[in-house]
Amino acid sequence: MPTYTAPVRDSRFVLEQVIGLPGLAGTPGFDEFDADMIAPILEEAGRFFAEVVAPTNHPADQEGCTRHEDGSVTTPAGFKEMYQQVREAGWNTLALPVDRGGQGMPGVLNFAVEEYLTSANMAFGMYFGLTAGAIEAIEARASQELRDLYVPKMASGEWSGTMNLTEPHAGTDLGLLRTRAEPNGDGSWSITGTKIFISSGEHDLTSNIIHLVLARTPDAPKGTKGISMFIVPKFIPDAEGNPGARNSLSCGSLEEKMGIHANSTCVMNYDGATGWLVGDENKGLAAMFIMMNAARLWVGLQGFSQAELAYQNGAAYALDRRQGRALTGPKEPGEAADPLIVHPDVRRLLLDARARVEGMRALGLWIALQNDLAHAGPEDGRAAADDMVQLLTPIVKAIGTDIGMRVAQDMQQVWGGHGYIVENGMEQFVRDARITQIYEGANGVQAMDLVGRKLAxxxxxxxxxxxxxxxxxxxxxxxxxxxxxxxxxxxxxxxxxxxxxxxxxxxxxxxxxxxxxxxxxxxxxxxxxxxxxxxxxxxxxxxxxxxxxxxxxxxxxxxxxxxxxxxxxxxxxxxxxxxxxxxxxxxxxxxxxxxxxxx
Structure with a gap:
């Protein structure tokens, strides 16, 4: 069985000695943050995710999610209890504003904690990550009434969130989407259509699931200029703000996919479901990009978090497994063979992996800090910080996920034939890492975004x-x-x-x-x-x-x-x-x- 230890020492080195997070304590945007918080937060997060979450990664992958005849979905054994443990420990509210029930910590510190969660169990971590992105989009564009109704319970983890973009006939080209929205005459809309590849679309972890759905209103312009965004809850909140009537949406099926088996990736059917417009009509793509930009940094984190997990298990195996003799003569003559670590080619794979993972971790944390500064730092530095976020987000997403796949494959190679065997866990890292290069804008799309938009x-x-x-x-x-x-x-x-x-x-x-x-x-x-x-x-x-x-x-x-x-x-x-x-x-x-x- 694979193992995991959170890289707390490396995270602290980058935060404290490379990017200078302690020096920002008490400055604008870091009012609730004290430099003395870094070590205890990271150490406890590392312990929690390594001890509580990581042991579920392999068995949950083997079990997967189950869809029932009524369209409901059951997550793997132990997920419901583990989800509540994360909530009770407050890990899902670390970087949320205090006035929304959060702890007000910098996003960069939360980025480090999210790495531990994602390495421990990437599929499980997705249930929280998507909710965080949905909250950001709702807070940025929805009316005050909608924000007050949905955000507090999503922030607490009582409710979860998703984003619904992709349709069977249209992937990256959102201008082709056909889901339609008809006004009901009371301020709400009737949403009809089918969305595919919806991560966390249906599950049993929360009492309500809040879907952000892209759709076209009557007479909307063709292409991406005619897209609107809607909040479509699984259960329509009643007068007290609690889950009320079941909305007319359902999980039509679970996608049978290569990896992340423990996350419920759904085909979602909307049959006149009731929804509410977020922001302005025909401005939905801009609203959704708020969520997608945050998601792209998160997906880059998913990539190098899988690389970290694979590296740890590759290095441990290389130190333990005996195979052949060192080229310069036996290193341990009393044993039948030397450990794999004596071989230069194995060391090449390991050192390449380490250099890539630690370099991308540092870049990801630096960009997360720039994101904090762009949103809440001193006014005179916000534009420069945002420039770096815009320029390098495609790098964190695409190169971070390329690293995830490359390192996972290289560490499987270190294991040799045993890396191809399911029970050893290495092949899961390869399967899970693969999707990160594809979703939230395939890496080729990230390259075109960089060269076609960001450079200019x-x-x-x-x-x-x-x-x-x-x-x-x-x-x-x-x-x-x-x-x-x-x-x-x-x-x-x-x-x-x-x-x-x-x-x-x-x-x-x-x-x-x-x-x-x-x-x-x-x-x-x-x-x-x-x-x-x-x-x-x-x-x-x-x-x-x-x-x-x-x-x-x-x-x-x-x-x-x-x-x-x-x-x-x-x-x-x-x-x-x-x-x-x-x-x-x-x-x-x-x-x-x-x-x-x-x-």
Whole structure:
């Protein structure tokens, strides 16, 4: 059976020594936060999710969810009790505002806690994550009456939430959706249509489920300009705000899917269900994107959380499993074989995994902090913080989930044949990680969003600011222990600048050049972003060692891993630039029918 230990030490290192969270205590937007809270919150969260939630991951995956003839859905054994334990411990309210029953902690601290929950049991954590996103959309766009009716019980976890976008005939292209909304004449609407792939669409964990549904009103414009968003509850609240009459919606079936078996992914049928408009008519897509942008950071977290889980189990196996002898001679002559960890190729897989996971964790936490600052920090810094959130959200989502899949596969490789056996759990990590590259905007869509929208926003202000911050940190790296990393990062940043210039020069002439280059560009920006975080971590580790930090082994391991990222990962930026600059000609020259090769 797989095991999990929350990486509290690494989270604290990033929060306290790399991104400077303690220094923000008591400043605007961090009024309820005390720096002394970081350690106890993370330590207790780590203990709770490792001891209470993680043991359910494998058995719940094997059991899955069950749909009954009446359309109701039962979650795996123990989920209802575990859900209540999370609520009672207050983990679902950590970052919610105090006036909504929350604890008012920074979102960045909650981001760290969510990693522990998601590594412990990703499918279970989804029931909470979707609710948090729904709350954000309702608070941002719904009327005061709707906010007061729904948000308090969703915030407490008494009710849960979902988002309903996808339809059988329309995936990413939301402009094709057909679900319709007819006015009832009393301020409510009648919603009819079918939605698919609805995570947590029906379950037995809460007394009500609040669906956010995209639909078209009569005479709405075609395409995405004619989409509205509606709150459609499973049970219509009565005069006291409690679940009342059953709404005319149901789970038509559970999707039979590759992974996340313990989350109820539903086909949802709406048959004249009663709903209420959120925000303005025909402005639903903008409202839904509030939820989706938050979800994209969360999905990136899902990716590297699965990578962390897989890495821990891969490293443990490599230290325990005996296979062959070291190339330089037996390391343990008294044993029949040496442990796997003596083999350079196994170490390569493990160190690659560690460098990717820790680099993405640092980037995710830094972006989560920028998100806090953009929403509630000092006014004069909000625009700059938001620029970084907008620019790098596609990186956290796409590169974070690519890392999840890559590391899960590599750690399965460390296990060899035993990694292919269900009871050992490694194959579940691969199956669960796979969906993260697909949902909330497939990673290719993230690349197009980055290159097609984010680079050009505000006249390129965000990417130019990014270049400047990286260059400055490289120039300030005088310590010989980090000089090589700074040099490698500076070169990679130069490659990224050259790729950006190529896109500007060649994208306008042939838009297909943008499409063919987008993913490579996103990978380059991901490499430089993580390299930047590694430079900051290496500087912090060096300073800690100079100050006589008692955890010398931790800090020295940081420096070795940083050096590995500089030597083995950052050089990929040059190859990616050359692939990017190949352009779209070859890709587009092959006739469409030729892809269906026969014989």
């Amino acid at each position: 926003m505000h006249g390129g202000r965000a990417i130019q600011s990014f270049f400047g911050m990286v260059d400055k940190d490289c120039a300030d790296a005088a310590d010989p222990r980090v000089a090589a990393l700074a040099e490698a990062l500076g070169k990679a940043n130069g490659e990224l600048k050259a790729a950006s210039m190529w896109l500007m020069q060649n994208g306008m002439a042939n838009p297909d050049n943008i499409g063919s280059a987008a993913y490579h560009y996103m990978e380059m920006l991901g490499l430089v972003s993580m390299g930047w975080m590694w430079l900051r971590m290496a500087k912090a580790a060096s300073a800690s060692l100079d100050a006589g930090d008692e955890d010398k082994g931790f800090m020295e391991a940081k420096l070795v891993t940083a050096r590995h990222f500089a030597e083995s990962h950052l050089p990929e930026a040059g190859a990616l630039r050359r692939k990017l600059q190949a352009g779209a000609t070859t890709i587009m020259d092959l006739p469409a029918e030729a892809f269906l090769r026969v014989g």
